[in-house]
Amino acid sequence: MLFSLVRCLILLLLLTLTGAGRTLMKIKERVRNLQLQKTKQLLLTHTASSRQPLRHVKEGRIHQQLDHFKRKDVSTFPQKFFVNEAHWQRPDGPVFLFIGGEGPIYEFDVLAGHHVDMAEENGALLLALEHRFYGDSINPDGLKTENLADLSSQQALADLAVFHQYISQSFNLSHRNTWISFGGSYSGSLSAWFRGKFPHLVYGAVASSAPVMAKLDFSAYSDSVGLSLMNEAVGGSEKCLAGVREAFAAAEALMSWNASRVARDFGCCQIPKDLDDQIELMQNLADIILGTVQYNEEGVLMSIDEICAVMTNKSEACEEEVEAYNRLVKLSQIYHSTSEEPCLDISHEKTVKNLMDTSVHSGRRAERQWTYQTCTEFGFYQTCEDATCPFSGMVTLQSQTELCPILFGISQHSLPGRIAFTNNYYGGDNAHTHRVLFVNGGVDPWRKLSVVQDRTEEGDEAQTIFIKDTAHCADMMSGRVTDRSSLKKARQEIEKHVVGWLKMAAQERV
Incomplete structure (x- = not known):
């Protein structure tokens, strides 16, 4: 079709409800801008050849x-x-x-x-x-x-x-x-x-891909990503999932006693000394994999097959934990090699500041509005507290929902009732439609x-x-x-x- 080049653009415009990680938001924004540029070039080509599809819009x-x-x-x-x-x-x-x-x-x-x-x-x-x-x-x-x-x-x-x-x-x-x-x-x-x-x-x-069931603690998201990393039909394996699990455990352990080393390895703008910044880092590292799985084979960053190739590429020179950590560092480097940002910003304070921006231009970013809807209607908080989660257990429901009272004065205690109302109003995944x-x-x-x-x-x-x-x-x-x-x-x-x-x-x- 004439506009096949915009498939990734439309995909990214549709799918922005994938969690609070800043890296995932940047992945989507970067691909969206790239696809917009390609589409404009394509339109110029067809306009020059007397085919003007935009004139009908x-x-x-x-x-x-x-x-x-x-x-x-x-x-x-x-x-x-x-x-x-x-x-x-x-x-x-x-x-x-x-x-x-x-x-x-x-x-x-x-x-x-x-x-x-x-x-x-x-x-x-x-x-x-x-x-x-x-x-x-x-x-x-x-x-x-x-x-x-x-x-x-x-x-x-x-x-x-x-x-x-x-x-x-x-x-x-x-x-x-x-x-x-x-x-x-x-x-x-x-x-x-x-x-x-x-x-x-x-x-x-x-x-399409419609989450009609509101869910406060959406721990099944990370569990499902883990299953996809094992799916051999798309390039996954049990070895891949094990490698991811080992890598995050090693990164979290190292951060507890040598945060400066972790910040240097992952190219962070700040040393994650306090808990909030450490959670930001762990969430952003997970986002690289979450974004890959969710948009697999749709031209976004890498594919599951490519990520698993990195996470299972062992050398005999290192111990298992160190090797797994180094592979996660390598994965992060691959992501940042395509980024125009000089470093990985993991400041939780800056995240909150950005979400409190009420100016007109921020309306096109959507994070503040969508965060409000998660607090008032849907939840969808992708936690990692279950033992089955392959990422960092630091990403908890408490850490995800604390933005509701900070940004909007919405009590965390009120969230279960708000989620229940949504499901009662629409019927959840059992609506008689x-x-x-x-x-x-x-x-x-x-x-x-x-x-x-x-x-x-x-x-x-x-x-x-x-x-x-x-x-x-x-x-x-x-x-x-x-x-x-x-x-x-x-x-x-x-x-x-x-x-x-x-x-x-x-x-x-x-």
Whole structure:
């Protein structure tokens, strides 16, 4: 497809809910910027050859109510959206809605991806709506703590309902235009929930890698990463997992008595003398591996196969613990060789300072807003307190949740109740929804909070596609020659479901 080069870009824009580690955030930002640059170059090439795909894309703003549940409050904010009419078969063609998640949307969200391929095949109008409080969809003072009360998934779903009405009026749509929603990761959950809460507005929903079950202590994330490191189908092995476990144990032990040596070995900007900075270091080292597993074979940093090659490359000259530590140092050096930063910043104080930034420009970074949503709705804290965790046990639930009272005045004791409310409101991984397709990869740690098995009870159904050897949201990209056969087959299955829904809707209108 014309925009195959943007597959990693879209992947990174979708998937930013992967933990608090600063290194992981930087990995995503770096790849996103690189892919944006490549895409702009590609667009210039096709514009020069008289192929101008961007001319079909229109950007707009809709003024949404800040609080949909308080009718007397008339405050609004401008919400960004994109429309692509290039493939639409007027007037009765379907509408494919790409739901924005915890980050900015771009025009490429209606120009590239599997949902765009399907829109071309089915004559659909393409839409993308940015999530409130992210990207450009925010008021100048919107990130102040007192204003973040209007940031929630419930408000986001209400935004989608209002946007549905706005687009229907703008394009003179009727019941003959079948709406299908698409999303990945958090926006995949929104896709499923939009269908569940507003079934009269959206006929079917595709939810890729969607963590619909909120979880306070998401220790299963690290455990799942460990299983992926052992998965021989993607280059893992038991030896690889053992090497990672030994390396982190050695690094933690050495830091307890020689923090200066550890700081020098890993190229840190500071010596991690206090506990908070030591946790930052351990989290950032783990992020290199977490990011690799979650985005395996999607062009992000390395692959599982490449990481395991480093972590199992033993020499006979060193003792086992020292050798494992040195391999982790080597892995860190490989990562930093692609970084423009002179050193690894592990200052916890600076992390907190950045998260307290409420200025407008910080809206495009998304960390503050997403941290707020983890504190108020979802949890998703990737802890390492279990004995099965292959990383550092210093990353605890206490260390992960202490930001809630510091940043937002939200008590840690209130978090379990907030998580329980989310699951009660949406139904967790057992919601009785109809025509929602859950797509998950076997290498993806987030599958643990999604729906991975078909369920049919009393007329309700959960339809699933499980891709045993792919990672997070891999199905959402346009196909490429190097894709695994399982991924190619999964996209065909998704297409069958979507086409089936469109035919079913047409028959119901007769």
